[in-house]
Amino acid sequence: xxxxxxxxxxxxxxxxxxxxxxxxxxxxxxxxxxxxxxxxxxxxxxxxxxxxxxxxxxxxxxxxxxxxxxxxxxxxxxxxxxxxxxxxxxxxxxxxxxxxxxxxxxxxxxxxxxxxxxxxxxxxxxxxxxxxxxxxxxxxxxxxxxxxxxxxxxxxxxxxxxxxxxxxxxxxxxxxxxxxxxxxxxxxxxxxxxxxxxxxxxxxxxxxxxxxxxxxxxxxxxxxxxxxxxxxxxxxxxxxxxxxx
Amino acid sequence: xxxxxxxxxxxxxxxxxxxxxxxxxxxxxxxxxxxxxxxxxxxxxxxxxxxxxxxxxxxxxxxxxxxxxxxxxxxxxxxxxxxxxxxxxxxxxxxxxxxxxxxxxxxxxxxxxxxxxxxxxxxxxxxxxxxxxxxxxxxxxxxxxxxxxxxxxxxxxxxxxxxxxxxxxxxxxxxxxxxxxxxxxxxxxxxxxxxxxxxxxxxxxxxxxxxxxxxxxxxxxxxxxxxxxxxxxxxxxxxxxxxxxxxxxxxxxxxxxxxxxxxxxxxxxxxxxxxxxxxxxxxxxxxxxxxxxxxxxxxxxxxxxxxxxxxxxxxxxxxxxxxxx
Numbered sequence: 001x002x003x004x005x006x007x008x009x010x011x012x013x014x015x016x017x018x019x020x021x022x023x024x025x026x027x028x029x030x031x032x033x034x035x036x037x038x039x040x041x042x043x044x045x046x047x048x049x050x051x052x053x054x055x056x057x058x059x060x061x062x063x064x065x066x067x068x069x070x071x072x073x074x075x076x077x078x079x080x081x082x083x084x085x086x087x088x089x090x091x092x093x094x095x096x097x098x099x100x101x102x103x104x105x106x107x108x109x110x111x112x113x114x115x116x117x118x119x120x121x122x123x124x125x126x127x128x129x130x131x132x133x134x135x136x137x138x139x140x141x142x143x144x145x146x147x148x149x150x151x152x153x154x155x156x157x158x159x160x161x162x163x164x165x166x167x168x169x170x171x172x173x174x175x176x177x178x179x180x181x182x183x184x185x186x187x188x189x190x191x192x193x194x195x196x197x198x199x200x201x202x203x204x205x206x207x208x209x210x211x212x213x214x215x216x217x218x219x220x221x222x223x224x225x226x227x228x229x230x231x232x233x234x235x236x237x238x239x240x241x242x243x244x245x
Numbered sequence: 246x247x248x249x250x251x252x253x254x255x256x257x258x259x260x261x262x263x264x265x266x267x268x269x270x271x272x273x274x275x276x277x278x279x280x281x282x283x284x285x286x287x288x289x290x291x292x293x294x295x296x297x298x299x300x301x302x303x304x305x306x307x308x309x310x311x312x313x314x315x316x317x318x319x320x321x322x323x324x325x326x327x328x329x330x331x332x333x334x335x336x337x338x339x340x341x342x343x344x345x346x347x348x349x350x351x352x353x354x355x356x357x358x359x360x361x362x363x364x365x366x367x368x369x370x371x372x373x374x375x376x377x378x379x380x381x382x383x384x385x386x387x388x389x390x391x392x393x394x395x396x397x398x399x400x401x402x403x404x405x406x407x408x409x410x411x412x413x414x415x416x417x418x419x420x421x422x423x424x425x426x427x428x429x430x431x432x433x434x435x436x437x438x439x440x441x442x443x444x445x446x447x448x449x450x451x452x453x454x455x456x457x458x459x460x461x462x463x464x465x466x467x468x469x470x471x472x473x474x475x476x477x478x479x480x481x482x483x484x485x486x487x488x489x490x491x492x493x494x495x496x497x498x499x500x501x502x503x504x505x506x507x508x509x510x511x512x513x514x515x516x517x518x519x520x521x522x523x524x525x526x527x528x529x530x531x532x533x534x535x536x537x538x539x540x541x542x543x544x545x546x547x548x549x550x551x552x553x554x555x556x557x558x559x560x561x562x563x564x565x566x567x568x569x570x
Contacts (some may be wrong), residue, residue, distance in 0.1 A: 004363075004364070004367060005367055005374075008364055008367045008368055009368075012353070012356075012364060012366075015353075015355055015356065016353070016355070018355070019354070019355035084349075084351045085347070085349045086349075086351055086353060087354070088316075088318060088345065088347050088349075089347075089352070089353070089361075089364075089365070089410070090368065091318075091342050092316060092317070092318070092340050092343070092345050093337070093338045093368040093369060094337050094339075094341045094363070094369065094370065095336050095337060095367075095368055096337065097337070230570060240335050241319070241335075242314070243319045243320060244318040244319070245313070245318075245319060
């Protein structure tokens with residue numbers, strides 16, 4: 001049975017992404033780390049690639065690049081259909097609202113994670129000259145998956161709550177995740193970046209790479225799963241009650 | 246007690262329409278919808294059964310709002326909407342038996358017509374979506390263009406592919422919001438034939454339009470909506486007769502308006518005739534008789550006609566007649 005039959009909303013959403021330009025922007029974000037890695041190699045041939053990649057993940061990727069890239073497709077997945085009123089074609093069907101939300105979430109997460117997988121493998125190869133540890137690459141990919149999933153669920157929910165979800169998302173990323181969570185300890189514990197960073201440092205398990213108040217891997221994973229499930233449940237509830245004028 | 250209830254029913258401000266007998270597939274009871282201070286629909290009640298029912302009203306009358314409430318897309322601010330005996334809001338199971346052709350033209354432009362209809366068939370969990378898709382596309386006569394992207398379709402083609410998507414699961418209730426918009430005369434004829442056939446099959450079809458003659462060809466039963474209120478409901482011909490009871494104004498432009506006016510004044514239902522430049526302004530109680538007589542009289546007298554125009558045949562005028570009756 002094809003994907004069209006198994007997951008028609010997922011199939012439709014992937015076709016929507018393919019037809020739009022948003023996916024190019026995500027690819028651009030995913031390629032950005034490669035540029036940083038190339039500059040690192042060119043400027044410091046003998047530098048510690050693990051330290052560079054770790055700092056890059058903790059300071060730039062997790063708090064800024066990942067949420068901005070995730071924001072694009074997560075708000076696109078349902079937001080565009082609400083804006084152009086094509087949502088009516090999928091909501092007037094005997095399909096559980098929860099399933100609709102989950103397939104939309106999977107589509108945006110899948111594409112963003114795939115783009116970053118290519119980007120991060122290339123970044124790791126460039127930064128380490130292809131001889132870096134697999135653990136480092138695994139930590140980068142796991143931290144990315146955690147971040148994309150959590151940010152994706154959150155932004156999908158936002159797209160159902162406010163009309164200008166992209167703008168609201170950018171403000172949230174730049175003020176909450178990138179600025180306040182960096183400097184205010186209480187907010188740090190309430191930011192997605194901290195959980196994604198915790199996943200990264202725990203999998204990397206390198207004494208030289210430390211994160212203030214890092215959670216255990218299991219705790220960070222549980223928090224992220226709860227966050228994703230709660231955001232998707234709220235999105236489902238919102239979709240059930242929404243008026244579609 | 247029964248009499249008191251009947252009196253109370255009669256005194257209710259909103260007009261209501263209930264078919265005299267037979268099943269009621271759609272029941273709208275004292276429904277209102279408002280957005281802030283703006284009232285879109287005000288205390289509307291009606292029930293309809295199988296067959297085609299026209300929902301007629303000028304732009305902004307609240308037709309789309311009512312249809313969206315029937316489809317469960319909007320929650321009424323007050324009142325209840327039941328389709329096939331069930332509440333339609335938050336009841337996705339019911340969508341197995343309902344089809345909607347929405348007002349907006351936008352359809353996923355990156356899908357082909359066939360992919361779009363097939364997606365609907367799959368979401369309806371039909372056992373053989375490919376066969377159902379082919380059948381629905383054939384029914385709207387779009388087979389030749391089915392494998393082209395919807396983005397390249399004309400307005401009329403998009404309307405027809407939307408109808409195919411709404412029909413693919415053979416719903417008992419079909420809600421069509423201005424389905425003839427953008428169609429050319431041939432496409433319109435095909436769609437009207439199809440809509441009538443769907444009604445004849447025993448499905449409940451409700452079709453909105455702001456064009457009087459369109460509805461006349463589509464539906465025998467009509468609901469007339471004006472400013473969010475049900476102004477009239479029932480058999481189309483009875484409502485049309487009510488409209489015809491009022492004097493209508495017609496302007497006839499001709500090369501010899503005075504001779505034409507003198508000849509027309511003998512018509513029995515004529516109420517007034519006035520010459521204004523090259524035009525004759527006529528008020529008549531039988532507009533059909535006038536339309537028959539004018540070319541005949543002009544031909545007999547050798548008068549050339551430039552224009553015969555109804556001055557108050559707009560929908561707004563017609564609704565004014567209906568509401569003032």
